[in-house]
Structure formats: structure tokens, C-alpha cells
Amino acid sequence: MTTSVPPSSSVDLKTRLNTLLAQIQVPVLHDSAWIGPFEQLVGAAFSLVESEKMGFSQREYSPVYHPAVQCKIVLLLAELEAGMESTQRDALDNWLSRYYFNSGIQRVNFAAERLIATFAALPCKCGTRPPEIAIKNHRAPKFQERLNGAQARLAHVETEYTAPLIQLKTVLGQLGARYDRNDYLIL
Numbered sequence: 001m002t003t004s005v006p007p008s009s010s011v012d013l014k015t016r017l018n019t020l021l022a023q024i025q026v027p028v029l030h031d032s033a034w035i036g037p038f039e040q041l042v043g044a045a046f047s048l049v050e051s052e053k054m055g056f057s058q059r060e061y062s063p064v065y066h067p068a069v070q071c072k073i074v075l076l077l078a079e080l081e082a083g084m085e086s087t088q089r090d091a092l093d094n095w096l097s098r099y100y101f102n103s104g105i106q107r108v109n110f111a112a113e114r115l116i117a118t119f120a121a122l123p124c125k126c127g128t129r130p131p132e133i134a135i136k137n138h139r140a141p142k143f144q145e146r147l148n149g150a151q152a153r154l155a156h157v158e159t160e161y162t163a164p165l166i167q168l169k170t171v172l173g174q175l176g177a178r179y180d181r182n183d184y185l186i187l
Contacts, residue, residue: 040111047104
């Protein structure tokens with residue numbers, strides 16, 4: 001996986017996130033198979049933008065996060081929901097920035113899973129349907145099963161169409177590869 005130097009400032013990251021958000025295109029039809037992944041991607045981008053507005057990328061590890069933030073967050077959220085001015089805005093923003101960041105990352109993950117499941121399940125214009133990736137023993141298919149289905153679908157589609165699907169092949173290849181926990185997403 002390729003890595004690069006992290007952005008130099010929060011402004012750079014906010015600009016990049018807003019640019020990405022503006023590039024997400026809504027599916028043409030309201031009942032499109034792509035509506036679910038679209039919603040997840042928009043939600044991910046929004047959450048990451050909100051996280052950055054609250055300074056997530058500029059925050060550093062704090063050994064006092066628990067007493068300074070976690071021990072107070074329930075009361076601070078109650079103030080927020082009651083429409084009151086926060087008594088400790090920095091602690092609230094610290095927690096919210098992490099909340100939005102985690103929400104964004106979870107939505108990116110879910111969007112990838114939904115994109116793969118959707119692609120693997122779409123029928124081909126040639127008339128063939130993909131093999132069902134079904135629930136077994138009351139358990140949803142594992143990610144690897146969905147990924148295998150998407151890779152099989154890609155192999156079939158590539159024989160039917162002349163346009164190479166290089167980016168999709170790259171994404172599926174990356175999802176099937178092991179990664180280093182110190183690698184990060186390049187936006």
C-alpha cells in the first residue's frame with residue numbers, strides 16, 4: 001500500500017475532505033442498487049469533515065483524556081441536548097471530534113462492504129445472474145465470501161465488456177491484501 005506524508009494542516013485536510021464530498025454523485029434513480037453505498041459514503045465524508053472542524057487531526061494523545069473528557073461527557077452531552085451553553089467546550093469538542101471520526105471510519109468500512117455486496121449481486125447485461133451469496137446457518141456471509149463473489153463477478157464482467165475495470169480491480173485487490181496497521185487512507 002502506498003503511503004504519503006500526512007497533510008500539513010487541518011485546513012488542508014478540511015479542504016480535501018470537502019472536495020471529496022463534492023465529488024460524490026447521487027445515483028440517478030431513487031431505487032438504484034447504489035443508494036445504500038451512496039448514503040454511507042456521504043455520511044462518512046460528512047462525519048470526517050465534522051471531526052476535522054473540531055480539530056481531530058490536531059489533537060495529540062493525552063494521558064488525562066479519561067478524567068478530562070470521558071468522566072464528564074455524559075453531563076456535557078446532556079447540556080448540549082438541553083440547548084445549554086457548554087461548561088467545558090474543549091472537552092466536548094474533543095469527544096465529538098473522536099465520535100465523528102469513528103463514525104466516518106465505520107461508514108467508510110460499511111460503504112466498502114455494501115459496494116462489494118452490491119457489485120457481486122448485480123445481474124449482467126448478458127443475462128447471467130451471479131451465484132447467490134446467501135445466509136447460512138442464520139449468519140450473514142463473511143466479508144471474504146462477499147469479496148470472493150465480487151472478484152468472480154469482475155472476472156465474468158471483464159469477459160463481457162471491452163472496457164477494463166482497472167480501478168475496481170485495484171480496490172478488490174487491496175481489500176483482499178493484508179495491510180500494516182500504520183498505513184493510513186490517502187484522501
